[in-house]
Amino acid sequence: MSKIFIVGIGPGHSDYILPKAIKTIEKCGVIIGGKRNLDSINQIATLETKKSIVIEGNLVEVKDYISNNYTIQDIAVVVSGDTGFHSLLSYLKKNLAKEIRLEVVPGLSSIQYMYAKLKRPWQNAYVSSLHGRNIEVEEIVNKQKEVILLTDKYWNPNKIAQRLIDKNITDKWMYIGSNLSYENEKIFKFKIENVPNIDYGLNVVVISDE
DSSP: OOOEEEEEOBSSSGGGOOHHHHHHHHHOSEEEEOHHHHHHHHTTSOOTTSEEEEOSSOHHHHHHHHHHHTTTSOEEEEESBOTTSSSHHHHHHHHSOTTSOEEEEOOOOHHHHHHHHHTOOOTTOEEEEOTTOOOOHHHHHHHOSEEEEEOOSSSOHHHHHHHHHHTTOOSSEEEEEESTTSTTOEEEEEEGGGOOOSOOOSEEEEEEOO
């Protein structure tokens, strides 16, 4: 019987896609993923002979396609970052029929990459995601010495900084990893009250006492 593979392809750049991920993708007949992820794969794997489906917020369509085709051929759903942390895996496990077999191929996370760039350990940091969630960021920051936040278009570094300023939290440092692993990658460090109101692109935020 065919399988559905959830494949982590790292922080973004094709250099950080693991060999296991490439082998898995190449043996599947259908590849599903965001345009950015499919573009990264195209740089190192041949997809011309495969059917590609771009995820554009159409998760119900993706779920329906898998449900209707999972017995025909192997399907790879590619996701950036950690497959087990606020990824598409949660949605598919919840919404696909139990008889559909899932196999997970993990990849490097943007958090791992960010901390490698910062040259610091992160085992004591609090990790959370703001993707599509309404979280009282100030409560987390007040309780933790170091907080890692995966952002989205609404909860960007500027919004996070302003929220903290409004709650009189200005003595922390904010590290911003912008476009991690890409050619235009930049790592910023600002006091909360000095975070510039600019576009940081795809980013990971770290808020720390030092």
